[in-house]
Amino acid sequence: MMLIEKEEQKKIDDTLVSESKRSMPFQTERNHSCKILYMFLKKMMEGLVLFIIIIKNHDGFGGNLFFYVLFLILLSMLLFSVLDWRRQVFYFYKEAIYFKSGLLNVKIREIPFQRVTTVDLTEGILDKIFGTVKVKVDTGSLSKNESELSLLLDKRRALEVRSLILNRPDHIKTDSKTFGKGYNVSFTQLMLYACTSNAVTKGIGIIFVAYTFLDDYIFNIFDIKLLDYEITAKYLWEKVIWVVAGVILISTLLSIMKSLIQYYNFRIDVEGDKLNICYGLLNQKHYSFSRDKIKGVHGRQNALMQLFHLKTLEIESIGYGDEKGESAILFPICNAKLEEEIMDELLPEFVYKGKIQVLPKRALLRFIWKKVLFLGILVAILMHYVSFGIAGVILLPFACWLGYMQFRNAAVGMDQELLTMSYNGMYKVKTVVKRTAVQSFEKSHSYFQKRAGLASFKVNIFSNQKYQSLKVKNLESHVVDNYLKKAR
Incomplete structure (x- = not known):
């Protein structure tokens, strides 16, 4: 594992699980004292504009007044950082974690363990220096402020907190493998x-x-x-x-x-009912969440990946991949054989073996003519303004190819447990989700689609973006009707 050896982690898990079967002690804790430094630096960044104004007009203060003002501002920021740190405490009680914060407006948040979707550990450059780890507890709430609880702890305590939350008694199953097979990215x-x-x-x-x-x-x-x-x-x-x-x-x-x-040192493995994903060189991340919190799996391919039969695997789990610049990576790149092996070993519940419904051949023209029409309008506009606008016609093969890719990649399948949908052209996405994660099913068609006996099939699933829509166009109308009947 990334932050600590797996044998030591297992000892922590066994100890905490046995302790969790007894009543948990009511003992308040605080963030690591280095949290003061992080708060102070954050306040300095927030007051950067004020510092620039003061420095640019320092001549107006006269004498040493400029330095006194600057010192008092920095001292006040440091004082408030210390007070904030002192007022932030957390404790565990009866299968929940409580977090108390605030100077004048005191707030106490209760997060039951059963609502937690992910517990993420992040170790940045400063954390490596001070021996600390950032712990993020996510519940999947629609409100960003309510969904996350962020703590800064030393390494061992961070692992204990994660194990205490995720290894609660109702998550321990005797028939689960303690340590499953792991996969590394070379x-x-x-x-x-x-x-x-x-x-x-x-x-x-x-x-x-x-x-x-x-x-x-x-x-x-x-x-x-x-x-x-x-x-x-x-x-x-x-x-x-x-x-x-x-x-x-x-x-x-x-x-x-x-x-x-x-993605340096990327590894994914299973421990009991937990899925662990860790990676990173400068900013090391370790995500842990229960497999039953995973709603779906996405396979993403751009045009180059489709050419070489490669794809990136992502998962749909609320709380994972919701940070800026991050995606919910399951495995960065794999071929069909490795994908099948990963899914069979780590997430067999998302292996779809039912019937796949592709589009009828008559739907191909509907994808192509829209691209050709758009290109024709674009060329006409260019010809009106520039003499060589007619050169845009050379894009006609590309427009036809793009329409064909959208037609070829579109497919739908549904059984009693899973729904799979494939869509998009240059950026193909193949999604497999649990039917329990689908919020709604929808059929739609235009006048011309109806005449051709075609319809679009759309579903909404609950995700990090609140609701994510998946849509496949130009299916046989009666096929969509059958899917709607199954969904009832």
Whole structure:
């Protein structure tokens, strides 16, 4: 495991489970004292504008008054940070965790263990220095303030808190495996993920943003001269090749660096009824949650991944992947064989073996003509403003290919326990969710769809985005009716 050896974690689990069978002691605790530093730094960042104003107008204070004012502001921030830390306490009592906070307006929050969806451990650079771990307890509430409880504890206590919450007696099943098989992401897989994921596209975006600040140097780097002599097609073609190659190379390197740092030492395994996911180089993360809290599994593929038959696996579990810049990763990259192995071993309850319904052939034209119509309108507008607007016609094969991809990727299947839906073209998503996680089923059709005997099938599921819609267009109308009957 990431923060502590698995044998030691098992000892902690066994001790805490046996203690939890007795009545829990009522003992208040506080965050680690380093929390004061984090609060102080946060207050300084919040008051950054005030500091800038004071520094820019320091001449108006006269003499040493500027330093006194600055000292008093910093001292007050430090004092309030200490008071905040002192007033924040938590304790465990009767299968729940209580958190008390506030200076003037005191609040006490109660979080029953049975409502907890995930307990996440994060160890950043400062945490490694001070020997602390951030603990985030999430309940899946729609309100962000109510869904999360954040603590800063030393490593051992953080693991004890996680085990106390997740290993409560009603989560212990005698027929569960204590330690299931684990899967690690190799260096080669991370390189492959970096080269095929959308991170390369993001890297290109970063380069173009940087270009706005470095445009004076770009021409020098690639030795582009626009005014010295007549520009030829050969000259432009050579420079375009160099620029494009440079952009792709730099963006790929940025993507590789990001992937290696973010998903370094990635591992997923099962302990009893808990699913553990850990990864990270500079900012180490460890997510633990009960498997029964997982609502679904998503397989995501961009165009390049579809070409090489690779995909990224994500899970639908409220509280996981809801942080900025994070996604609910189950496994960064895998082929069909590895996907089948991971699902059979770790999440067999999401293995769908029922019938898959694809679209009828007559639905293909409905996907293509919309793309062609949009392209025609775009070309007409360009021709009105520029003489070479007709060149947009060369995008016609791409528009047809995009429509075909949407047609080919669309599929639906449903049995007594699971619902699977596949949709999108260039960014294909295949989702398998528990039917109990579906909030609503919906059938819709336009006038032209109805005449063709087609309809769209849409479901809403409860997720990190409150409600997520999944939709497959142009299914046989009677097939959608059958799904609606099954859902009743």
